[in-house]
Amino acid sequence: MGKRSIVPFGPQHPVLPEPIHLDLEIEDERVIRAIPNIGFIHRGLEGLVEKKDWSTMVYVVERTCGICSFGHGMGYCEAVEHQMGVDIPVRAKYIRTILMEMSRMQSHFLWLGLLADGFGFEALFYQAWRIRERILDLLEMITGGRVIFSINKVGGVMKDITPEMQKTVLDEMNNIERELKEIEGTFLGDYTVQNRLKGQGVLTKEQALGLGCVGPFARASGIATDYRTLGYAAYSDLDFEPITSNQGDSWARCYVRLHEIYQSIDLIRQAFSKMPAETDLEVAVKGNPTGEYLMRIEQPRGEAIYYVKGSGKRNLDRFRLRTPTFANLAGLCETLKDAEYSDVGLLCITIDPCISCTER
Amino acid sequence: MANVKRSPWLLHYDGSSCNGCDIEVLACLTPVYDAERLGVENTGDPMQADIFLITGGINEQNAPVVKQLYNQMPRPKVVVAVGTCACTGGVFKEAYNICGGADTAIPVDIYVPGCAARPQSIIDGIIKARDLFQKRSEEHDAKVKEEKKAGKHGSGSPAVSLQDAKEAAEEDGKEE
Numbered sequence: 110m111g112k113r114s115i116v117p118f119g120p121q122h123p124v125l126p127e128p129i130h131l132d133l134e135i136e137d138e139r140v141i142r143a144i145p146n147i148g149f150i151h152r153g154l155e156g157l158v159e160k161k162d163w164s165t166m167v168y169v170v171e172r173t174c175g176i177c178s179f180g181h182g183m184g185y186c187e188a189v190e191h192q193m194g195v196d197i198p199v200r201a202k203y204i205r206t207i208l209m210e211m212s213r214m215q216s217h218f219l220w221l222g223l224l225a226d227g228f229g230f231e232a233l234f235y236q237a238w239r240i241r242e243r244i245l246d247l248l249e250m251i252t253g254g255r256v257i258f259s260i261n262k263v264g265g266v267m268k269d270i271t272p273e274m275q276k277t278v279l280d281e282m283n284n285i286e287r288e289l290k291e292i293e294g295t296f297l298g299d300y301t302v303q304n305r306l307k308g309q310g311v312l313t314k315e316q317a318l319g320l321g322c323v324g325p326f327a328r329a330s331g332i333a334t335d336y337r338t339l340g341y342a343a344y345s346d347l348d349f350e351p352i353t354s355n356q357g358d359s360w361a362r363c364y365v366r367l368h369e370i371y372q373s374i375d376l377i378r379q380a381f382s383k384m385p386a387e388t389d390l391e392v393a394v395k396g397n398p399t400g401e402y403l404m405r406i407e408q409p410r411g412e413a414i415y416y417v418k419g420s421g422k423r424n425l426d427r428f429r430l431r432t433p434t435f436a437n438l439a440g441l442c443e444t445l446k447d448a449e450y451s452d453v454g455l456l457c458i459t460i461d462p463c464i465s466c467t468e469r
Numbered sequence: 470m471a472n473v474k475r476s477p478w479l480l481h482y483d484g485s486s487c488n489g490c491d492i493e494v495l496a497c498l499t500p501v502y503d504a505e506r507l508g509v510e511n512t513g514d515p516m517q518a519d520i521f522l523i524t525g526g527i528n529e530q531n532a533p534v535v536k537q538l539y540n541q542m543p544r545p546k547v548v549v550a551v552g553t554c555a556c557t558g559g560v561f562k563e564a565y566n567i568c569g570g571a572d573t574a575i576p577v578d579i580y581v582p583g584c585a586a587r588p589q590s591i592i593d594g595i596i597k598a599r600d601l602f603q604k605r606s607e608e609h610d611a612k613v614k615e616e617k618k619a620g621k622h623g624s625g626s627p628a629v630s631l632q633d634a635k636e637a638a639e640e641d642g643k644e645e
Contacts, residue, residue, distance in 0.1 A: 120531070120534055121482050121513075121515070121534065121538060122513065127483045127488065127491065128482070128483055128531065128534070148530045149485070149528075149530050149531045149534065150483065150484075150485040150486070150525065150528075150531070151485070151528060151530065151566050152485050152526070152528065152561045152564045152566055152567055153561075153564040153565040153566035153567070154561065154564060156564060156565050157561070157563060157564055160563050168560065169560055169561075172487040172489070172560055172561075172584070173487060174487055174488050174489075175486075175487045175488035175489025175490065175491070175492055175493075175585055176488055176489075176492060178487070178489065219492065222499075234499075235499055235500050238495075238496065238499040238500070238501075239499065239500050239501060242496070242499075242501045245496075254585075255493070255585065255587065255588075256489040256492060256493060256585045257487075257489050257584060257585050463488065464483075464488075465483075465486065465487050465488040466488075
């Protein structure tokens, strides 16, 4: 029986790109309990609906987070569109789907890199980020931005994907798939990497369900939850199955995210083959939103909820955003229990924390 | 590169940014942009850092953290505010929990605009910071030399970061 002590972890920590503070109750080198303390990036984004009208609010919502920015813009726009009864052109839906999947790919590559950095494999970290840059180049070509795109608007999208762009994207997808196959073996099969990941931070299916975990974190524990199956945007026309694993450890989370990149590549190919050649990208939206709507979408990190409520004014009455990392924090504290102190940083990364989203 | 005499180390902290600029700062350090070829190095330890890259605005809860990180850095030091939020508060300026840009908490030397700041402009900011750091180090060295000649030891000696933190704590105490 060792002596119990409390060790602060964060907010500034070499392994964390973003600030989160954890109070770790440790006994010798073993974590007994982790108490999260958030609020370092709280901006009061939801409160800005009082100052910005519902159409300019898109730009604010997009800036909830720089990694999942496209999804946030899309979720908000779809919520307001449903609220106002607007039906957007089919091509706009497909463009949203394609860009959403590309955002998911870059987010998962980013995570793979951070994971590699977490277990001290710098070359692998650079490899993952090198491939990620190729996706950012494609996104820049289509939208003009690298991380914040601002091409969503209530009623459609502002920019089109031309046939030349389509060809470039599809060519690059082949290259990215080939390059991912090259590093896949290291992530999933390397002896050292397996030692760091297998059996670490196990979260069982029952625990994940009980704590309300979402996204790849829950899927790695064997819960087949994927809100893309709800069929928003153009997902109802596409064919896919949620990727799950039953092990619930860090390795399973790596496996799920890595295979989701292949899934995204497949979805992009499917979407391009089914995309109609309309010229309309947006419909005119008149009036102000009334009533309320709750929209659920699948972000790279899991389920995000957008709630909007309006009463016919230029400003919405209420906007609420629940982000995936917030739901996963409870799961993180559970996985940290009984972990080695030196594994805390790596385990924090395995839930793919996005603190900017969480604190808004 | 021949004129670069020192290799400053970078410290990055996310104030209350949307993550976009943080990811771009990280992207700067990876092979495609590779800011480290300019003679800088990324570190996670404020006590060994010379250039402080801060992204995002300042709010009540992170202001003490930012001040502490700044005070822990040894002298001389350079602060770079990356992104519109760190420069002025940006799109969140009107939000109830934002006090303003990074300069509301600590003195900022270089402002890098952009939402999100592009890697090219961040690299430009890092180069400016590197040159400023070199200039400040030379001034600092000259001061230390002069004081040594006069037989004094104290404020001008190579800065001990804990000493800085202590002074800052005393200043904070006075304000209250």
